[in-house]
Amino acid sequence: MIPIYHHFINGQACPASDGGLLDLLSPVSELVHARSARGTVSDVNAAVAAARSQLDSGAWSKLSGAERGTLINRLAELVERDAEKIADMDASCIGRPPIEPRLLDLPNAIGTLRTSAGWADKIEGRTIPTPGYMGAKTLSYTQREPVGVVGAIVPWNTPFMITCWKVGPLLAAGCTVVIKPSEETPTSALHLAALAKEAGIPDGVVNVVTGAGEVVGQALCEHPGVDKITFTGSPEVGKIIQRTAGPLFKRISLELGGKSPQIVFEDAQIDAAVRGCAMGLFFNQGQVCAAGTRILVQRWVAEKFSAALAEVASSIRVGDPSQEGVSMGPVAKQEQFDRVNRYIDAGLAAGAKLLAGGVAGRGKGFFVKPTIFAEATNNMTIAREEIFGPVGTIIPFDTEDEAIALANDTDYGLGATVWTNDVSRAHRVAQSVKAGAVGVNCWAPIDPRLPWGGMKTSGIGRECGLSGVLAYTEEKVITVLIG
Numbered sequence: 470m471i472p473i474y475h476h477f478i479n480g481q482a483c484p485a486s487d488g489g490l491l492d493l494l495s496p497v498s499e500l501v502h503a504r505s506a507r508g509t510v511s512d513v514n515a516a517v518a519a520a521r522s523q524l525d526s527g528a529w530s531k532l533s534g535a536e537r538g539t540l541i542n543r544l545a546e547l548v549e550r551d552a553e554k555i556a557d558m559d560a561s562c563i564g565r566p567p568i569e570p571r572l573l574d575l576p577n578a579i580g581t582l583r584t585s586a587g588w589a590d591k592i593e594g595r596t597i598p599t600p601g602y603m604g605a606k607t608l609s610y611t612q613r614e615p616v617g618v619v620g621a622i623v624p625w626n627t628p629f630m631i632t633c634w635k636v637g638p639l640l641a642a643g644c645t646v647v648i649k650p651s652e653e654t655p656t657s658a659l660h661l662a663a664l665a666k667e668a669g670i671p672d673g674v675v676n677v678v679t680g681a682g683e684v685v686g687q688a689l690c691e692h693p694g695v696d697k698i699t700f701t702g703s704p705e706v707g708k709i710i711q712r713t714a715g716p717l718f719k720r721i722s723l724e725l726g727g728k729s730p731q732i733v734f735e736d737a738q739i740d741a742a743v744r745g746c747a748m749g750l751f752f753n754q755g756q757v758c759a760a761g762t763r764i765l766v767q768r769w770v771a772e773k774f775s776a777a778l779a780e781v782a783s784s785i786r787v788g789d790p791s792q793e794g795v796s797m798g799p800v801a802k803q804e805q806f807d808r809v810n811r812y813i814d815a816g817l818a819a820g821a822k823l824l825a826g827g828v829a830g831r832g833k834g835f836f837v838k839p840t841i842f843a844e845a846t847n848n849m850t851i852a853r854e855e856i857f858g859p860v861g862t863i864i865p866f867d868t869e870d871e872a873i874a875l876a877n878d879t880d881y882g883l884g885a886t887v888w889t890n891d892v893s894r895a896h897r898v899a900q901s902v903k904a905g906a907v908g909v910n911c912w913a914p915i916d917p918r919l920p921w922g923g924m925k926t927s928g929i930g931r932e933c934g935l936s937g938v939l940a941y942t943e944e945k946v947i948t949v950l951i952g
């Protein structure tokens with residue numbers, strides 16, 4: 470029996486208005502493993518109406534922060550109870566070894582909910598001294614109000630964690646939400662909405678409409694009842710969202726792609742740098758926004774480093790992630806398989822030196838090989854465009870200034886890593902790289918308390934931590950004439 474997943478609107482599971490369903494394909498077997506409601510504009514209208522009516526009634530937004538915090542903490546407990554099940558839902562949708570979401574995504578998601586719960590009663594205003602108004606004394610203070618109904622559009626690569634990066638902070642701020650999960654990974658968001666109900670969060674606060682981006686996502690961006698769109702996904706769709714929601718003056722936050730540099734200096738601990746760079750390249754089959762895919766290595770150590778990284782790549786066992794000893798599954802879908810192979814072809818055509826992997830043959834399942842190119846230049850397509858697969862490009866450099874210039878010579882600015890034992894250099898370089906998050910001697914140290922987001926084409930706004938909560942508020946100033 471193939472399971473069927475319906476929308477979750479106003480506290481109820483409900484089918485698409487026209488009964489339509491989407492097939493979810495396993496990237497390992499290429500067989501249908503589940504079906505989900507194929508959302509329509511009228512489904513979006515119903516979900517926004519539920520979220521709006523709940524917001525306007527104040528049943529959520531006007532609870533005290535402490536009360537909201539208690540309910541979000543209860544939700545975190547339920548997510549913790551079901552953590553394995555949720556991790557396995559995400560893993561099976563995209564063919565990922567379940568150990569990865571169990572060890573990383575779920576603890577992070579639970580931490581995000583708890584951190585958000587902690588902020589819920591600390592969303593403070595300020596008292597601002599001024600010279601007064603027309604000779605009279607005044608008292609001016611600010612307060613933060615929920616931005617309103619949020620449309621949350623989520624990608625497929627780490628779906629539950631990213632959903633919680635949005636849902637935890639927006640609930641803390643007093644907003645209500647319609648979540649639009651990716652076509653490939655709707656199941657864990659639906660489970661989160663059901664857990665929100667079980668936690669005692671009022672019906673209509675957390676809604677989920679599944680289906681196609683061009684229908685459900687587009688309808689959310691156009692809907693007059695939605696106040697903010699929070700989007701994580703590709704820069705191409707990010708542009709469409711700005712064109713659709715921007716003219717309607719919706720608040721927009723965008724978490725987009727990356728081409729993050731990992732800068733390895735000759736004074737670094739090379740073994741640790743190789744391990745860290747391999748993790749930054751191959752974690753989640755390289756389908757990570759912060760993947761460290763441009764590896765800049767100081768020339769004196771480039772050959773030794775490249776050989777060691779290629780050895781790690783060649784030793785990774787790719788296959789069905791449910792099998793013992795397999796540490797890398799397939800990429801998530803046919804489109805990804807074709808995309809990754811196209812880029813490997815482009816690397817070969819540009820004359821980069823292939824040290825490991827290469828173009829994958831097509832059997833059953835979307836399996837690609839961990840691939841390393843060396844002796845590349847920063848103007849090659851493989852160094853400029855986001856591949857979103859397990860492909861790394863090594864580019865040699867001579868001086869620190871050259872490394873910084875290469876790191877910044879990109880349209881993107883999401884993450885960066887500096888590998889060095891020189892503490893002054895570590896700070897100098899970290900402060901000079903244009904990226905939202907820089908790790909020194911560690912790749913992508915993501916934490917629910919730290920702001921996350923990109924510069925340039927990597928996005929607009931920040932998620933997580935206090936910045937993530939304030940992003941779901943409007944700041945209002947009140948001035949009182951006091952004599």
Ligand code: NAD
Pocket residue numbers: 622623624625626627631649650651652680681682683685686687690701702703704705706707709710724725726727757758759855857883922923927928
């Ligand atoms: P995508 O842009 O194709 O899709 C993202 C979401 O947008 C999906 O839910 C999709 O259905 C929806 N969508 C598609 N067309 C739409 C439209 N016209 N209007 C509204 N919504 C629409 O991205 P993807 O392939 O799911 O994810 C991969 C991308 O996400 C990569 O570029 C990756 O770097 C990025 N990403 C960024 C972060 C971050 O934190 N910066 C995190 C994860 C992934």
